[in-house]
Amino acid sequence: MADEIDAEKTAAALRRAVSQVKRRMRNSRTDDLSAAESSVLSRLDRNGPDNIAGLARWDQVTPQTMGATVAALEARGFIERRPDPADGRRFLLSLTPAGVRQLHDIRDAATDKIAAALREHLSPEEIRLIRDAAPLIERVAQYL
Amino acid sequence: MADEIDAEKTAAALRRAVSQVKRRMRNSRTDDLSAAESSVLSRLDRNGPDNIAGLARWDQVTPQTMGATVAALEARGFIERRPDPADGRRFLLSLTPAGVRQLHDIRDAATDKIAAALREHLSPEEIRLIRDAAPLIERVAQYL
DNA sequence: TATTGTTATACTCTATAACTATA
DNA sequence: TATAGTTATAGAGTATAACAATA
Known part of the structure; x- marks a missing residue:
């Protein structure tokens, strides 16, 4: 199904994006x-x-x-x-x-x-x- | 400027979203x-x-x-x-x-x-x- | 019995400081 | 001198286990 594939790819992309942002923001403990x-x-x-x-x-x-x-x-x-x-x-x-x-x-x-x-x-x-x-x-x- | 306001609001929304996702995924240490x-x-x-x-x-x-x-x-x-x-x-x-x-x-x-x-x-x-x-x-x- | 909260203990990720070896 | 990597130590956030007080 097209939707299924979309959800998988979107999930993978989202996971990468969130990990990066969070990891980079980690030290904003100013x-x-x-x-x-x-x-x-x-x-x-x-x-x-x-x-x-x-x-x-x-x-x-x-x-x-x-x-x-x-x-x-x-x-x-x-x-x-x-x-x-x-x-x-x-x-x-x-x-x-x-x-x-x-x-x-x-x-x-x-x-x-x-x-x-x-x-x-x-x-x-x-x-x-x-x-x-x-x-x-x-x-x-x-x-x- | 409209753009400035947009960037601020977007940044705030993004920060909330990322924090939530990351926090919920934290224990997926299965x-x-x-x-x-x-x-x-x-x-x-x-x-x-x-x-x-x-x-x-x-x-x-x-x-x-x-x-x-x-x-x-x-x-x-x-x-x-x-x-x-x-x-x-x-x-x-x-x-x-x-x-x-x-x-x-x-x-x-x-x-x-x-x-x-x-x-x-x-x-x-x-x-x-x-x-x-x-x-x-x-x-x-x-x-x- | 089940739930709320606490104390004790340990593990992981992170940092700073101080060191050795190489460039 | 500056850079690559290591060892020692400490702090924060998390977990599990065991417990006391209350429902």
Whole structure:
């Protein structure tokens, strides 16, 4: 089937592209948050307060790993925890104002780098193509 | 300028998409190679033999880090080293037949997962959009 | 019993610093 | 002097195993 072939080739191309981008962005730790940390802040920013187990499930890491990430963010004042009144085992985690600020700061830093590369090396039409494809890629990611 | 705004928005969207895909693919270590390792095998497969310093520069890691990655691949028989006749300090690294096999195996495993998600959750037209955008994204990555 | 969260331990990838050998 | 490669050490992110508290 033509569709099947298309999906395979597209998947291979996407995999290569994503690996390259991610690998090159790896060291943009001029910003002060790791990938694990900014993933958690983004999640809390978009979906509101959550507990450790919920964040771990969403991010596909173990609760132990998420516990460490959360502890680091807490120690730096970017998130805060309070007991869940409905369930004595749980803590509800939420962004502090400092966490919101940090999240938006690092977004800008990483984004600027990509934007500059886009402007310098791609045509406006090519940029539009990526712009249209990006949300679709994000959607696919949900099912991996 | 309209272009400037487009580049910023596109960059932000791309960053989100790439982070999500990479994060979700992280544990597809059913296959037997880490990201660092498959990156090296891919490079040798595409560009032929190289030395440690060259691989390190291309992959934007330190020579020490690349030395460790190379040693692991060597120990598992996926690459081999021989002295560079032209420069006594250097070793030339190249893929073994086992390395080529391993490279293609893991490519298939990771790709299948993405292809399945594409087929199940995106329309043929949306898949084509991603297919066209992927090479452009890979090109941008070169300049990050 | 099942779930939430923690502590202990270990592995991988990465880095910096300091060294040897060769150019 | 500069470059190629190595050894030693450390930090971050991840995992598994074992446990306590709560549902």
